[in-house]
Amino acid sequence: MAANRKVVVLGAGIGGLAAAYYLSLRDGFEITVIEKEAIPGGVCGSFSHAGFTLDYGPHKLYSVLPGIMDDIREILGNRALEVEKKNRLFLNGHPVDYPLKPGNLLKALGVGESFKIGLGFGLSLLQGLVASREASTYEQYMIRRFGRRGYELIFKPLAEKVWGDPSHLHADVAAIRVPASGGLEVLLKLLKLKQENARTNAGFFLYPEQGFGAFAQAMVEAIEDKGGKVLLGTKAEKIQLEDGNIRGVQVAADGRADTIGCDLLINSIRPSEVGAMIWGRDSEQAVFVRENLRLRDAMLVYLGIDRDRVLEDQWIFFPERSFPFSRLSEPKLISYRLGPVGKTVLCCDFTCEEGCPQWQGAEDDLIRTCIRSLVNAGFITEEEVEYSFVKRIPRVYPVYDCQYRDNLSRLYSFFDEIGNLILTGRSGMFNYNNADHCLDMGKLIAQRLFMGEPLDLIRSRLQERAGNYKIVD
Numbered sequence: 001m002a003a004n005r006k007v008v009v010l011g012a013g014i015g016g017l018a019a020a021y022y023l024s025l026r027d028g029f030e031i032t033v034i035e036k037e038a039i040p041g042g043v044c045g046s047f048s049h050a051g052f053t054l055d056y057g058p059h060k061l062y063s064v065l066p067g068i069m070d071d072i073r074e075i076l077g078n079r080a081l082e083v084e085k086k087n088r089l090f091l092n093g094h095p096v097d098y099p100l101k102p103g104n105l106l107k108a109l110g111v112g113e114s115f116k117i118g119l120g121f122g123l124s125l126l127q128g129l130v131a132s133r134e135a136s137t138y139e140q141y142m143i144r145r146f147g148r149r150g151y152e153l154i155f156k157p158l159a160e161k162v163w164g165d166p167s168h169l170h171a172d173v174a175a176i177r178v179p180a181s182g183g184l185e186v187l188l189k190l191l192k193l194k195q196e197n198a199r200t201n202a203g204f205f206l207y208p209e210q211g212f213g214a215f216a217q218a219m220v221e222a223i224e225d226k227g228g229k230v231l232l233g234t235k236a237e238k239i240q241l242e243d244g245n246i247r248g249v250q251v252a253a254d255g256r257a258d259t260i261g262c263d264l265l266i267n268s269i270r271p272s273e274v275g276a277m278i279w280g281r282d283s284e285q286a287v288f289v290r291e292n293l294r295l296r297d298a299m300l301v302y303l304g305i306d307r308d309r310v311l312e313d314q315w316i317f318f319p320e321r322s323f324p325f326s327r328l329s330e331p332k333l334i335s336y337r338l339g340p341v342g343k344t345v346l347c348c349d350f351t352c353e354e355g356c357p358q359w360q361g362a363e364d365d366l367i368r369t370c371i372r373s374l375v376n377a378g379f380i381t382e383e384e385v386e387y388s389f390v391k392r393i394p395r396v397y398p399v400y401d402c403q404y405r406d407n408l409s410r411l412y413s414f415f416d417e418i419g420n421l422i423l424t425g426r427s428g429m430f431n432y433n434n435a436d437h438c439l440d441m442g443k444l445i446a447q448r449l450f451m452g453e454p455l456d457l458i459r460s461r462l463q464e465r466a467g468n469y470k471i472v473d
């Protein structure tokens with residue numbers, strides 16, 4: 001009988017766990033997952049605070065990819081809650097439906113502003129009829145679909161908060177989240193002549209009753225049930241490359257070093273980090289990736305509130321500059337089981353460039369600006385805030401700037417030279433995606449490896465698929 005193929009997976013975020021989970025369903029693989037943190041899940045993990053289970057910003061499980069919702073249900077079993085989704089935009093002191101609805105906008109913005117938006121939209125429709133070229137930037141893409149005024153009022157300031165200057169962003173960032181093929185499609189939807197559907201807007205989502213991190217935990221249990229190992233609190237430090245193939249990974253756990261041998265390495269940690277482990281921090285490859293494929297950081301400000309609930313929506317987007325954050329969420333509105341009766345938590349999302357003032361500055365200042373803007377808008381009173389804290393997630397938003405496609409091809413070409421390495425996940429592939437896309441990647445890897453498909457082909461299939469994922473809001 002042939003020996004099992006030794007597969008080492010770097011990272012127990014959803015990207016790494018998905019590859020390990022789907023492989024564990026098949027015979028022929030001996031799987032070891034290496035995770036530096038004590039709990040699995042990465043960005044999709046949860047933590048406890050003051051009786052609450054909290055996630056890193058609001059997270060939903062939803063997919064239009066074939067078979068993925070069924071797989072999620074299978075993994076979660078009876079731990080899955082089906083939640084009706086409620087989220088809106090906050091404009092001019094009013095919540096506004098998103099996807100946008102004309103009556104709703106009129107109520108929030110008044111006749112004058114709504115007329116300007118309508119006029120800008122009409123113009124963009126006419127310009128779209130004569131436009132000969134595809135939009136190349138985020139800005140062009142959104143103006144063609146919503147008009148200049150709508151873009152400047154809603155989408156530009158929101159994009160600035162999440163991505164920085166949107167005029168330097170590739171149109172792919174917009175296409176991933178706003179799938180309308182043009183202004184005409186947007187118009188038909190506004191007039192209700194064309195419906196939003198499950199592919200463009202999730203009406204519901206799945207959520208694990210004990211917090212989002214329970215999804216990763218369920219995957220760990222399933223992998224271990226099938227004989228795989230998940231080594232938590234174990235940091236990969238160096239990767240041994242010999243004759244173009246990876247032979248082993250040096251790890252450290254509890255102050256002890258070890259080497260784990262492998263026939264195949266599946267990597268879900270950031271390419272700059274794994275590149276440094278393979279070729280060294282100052283290698284051409286590691287320097288190129290670090291300097292050309294930028295990532296933005298996330299900061300999450302949590303406020304404990306002495307009230308049972310504050311919002312009507314699970315999360316609300318805030319384009320206006322008077323609010324320093326881009327999104328506000330209330331975990332208890334996803335599941336009441338996440339915290340005690342009579343208390344709630346609000347979470348404010350920030351995204352910033354590495355080394356930005358928010359990241360460097362005092363956390364107390366950041367917290368104060370959040371509280372002030374929420375008090376001014378009438379969401380809470382200052383006295384209701386019982387505690388506050390900040391969580392930081394470094395380098396979590398891959399920035400698709402106008403050169404990113406070329407730079408990403410170069411990144412892939414470095415790693416494709418290694419005979420037995422596959423990149424996967426959002427972090428590992430520098431792919432702006434969601435957990436369901438990470439599952440899809442893991443499923444593809446497992447199916448194709450099991451079939452004995454050559455690695456080159458698997459990698460090119462993954463790269464093509466990653467380029468076509470859409471995030472469904």
Ligand SMILES: Cc1cc2nc3c(=O)[nH]c(=O)nc-3n(C[C@H](O)[C@H](O)[C@H](O)COP(=O)(O)OP(=O)(O)OC[C@H]3O[C@@H](n4cnc5c(N)ncnc54)[C@H](O)[C@@H]3O)c2cc1C
Nearest residue numbers: 011013014015036042043057059060236425426427434435
């Ligand atoms: C604010 C926010 C909200 C989101 N909302 C949603 C949502 O609603 N729905 C959804 O589906 N997706 C959502 N996403 C996207 C989702 O979080 C990602 O697609 C997913 O977490 C990516 O998983 P990953 O495994 O690629 O990366 P990560 O989660 O970054 O996992 C990488 C893992 O590698 C580990 N690691 C790193 N270095 C080492 C090392 N040297 N040794 C060992 N281990 C190491 C890390 O600790 C981490 O656990 C959201 C993302 C953000 C930032």
